[in-house]
Amino acid sequence: MLEILDNLDMLSRPHLDLTTVEMGGITLGASTARIPRRSIIDAQSSVVTRYHSGAGVDREYYDADGRRLTLDEVVDHASRSEGFLYCADKLTYKVRTGAVVGFTIYGPHLSYFDHLTSYEEFLTAFSRPDRVREDEAYGDLMGFDNYYWGAHKYVRWDAWDHRVSLINLGSFEGNAGP
Structure with a gap:
């Protein structure tokens, strides 16, 4: 397996076999239990209906009944259903x-x-994407959303800061084509 973080240049390839890479030692298809709990600082899951966070404030998660949830509960629910684990x-x-x-x-x-x-x-550097979407707000160009179907990859070009600001690999909407 190739570690993405040790081979960042591979992220510019228009075709990438995601079965041959890992990120932070985790492969696509790996059990969520392989992600070290101590590294998870936030999570997103459908069980959370209200969320509170800010500078100097502990994250707070609440379910539909208003019950406060722990981070572990949100991580467990996301892992069983669908969501995101932020490290x-x-x-x-x-x-x-x-x-x-x-x-x-x-x-x-x-x-x-x-x-x-x-x-x-x-x-x-990255080649022409299979699909590009201009992102505008109030008439200003914010960036370009670039989709590379052969790599199941999305790359965000930030037009304000003139930089790559986000890369998604794997099962994200739009990454595999129309």
């Missing part, structure tokens, strides 16, 4: 019915691509 190292695992089905990479890991300072340079 302290700026890595996120998309999970479904006890298995890892997707990876999200953001934050300092993507500084590897800081040498790309324009969307044209991005396209040269």
Whole structure:
């Protein structure tokens, strides 16, 4: 297995066999139990109907009845059903019915691509995507959402900061084609 974090250049490939890679030592299809609990700092699951977080505030999760949930309860529910497990190292695992089905990479890991300072340079490095969607808000170009179906990959180009800001691999909407 190739560790993505040790081979970040592989993320620019338009075709990538996801059965040959791992992220943080976790492969797609691996049991969610393989993700170290101590590294999980947040979780998203359908059991959570209200969420509270902020600077200097502990995360709070509440279910539909208003009962406060622990992080462990939310992680357990996400792992059994569907959701996201956010780790302290700026890595996120998309999970479904006890298995890892997707990876999200953001934050300092993507500084590897800081040498790309324009969307044209991005396209040269990553190649033309199979699908691109311009993201606009109030008439301003916010970024480009780039989908590479051969790699089951989504790459966000931030037009404001001129950088790669997010990469999703695996089972995410749009990653496998129309």
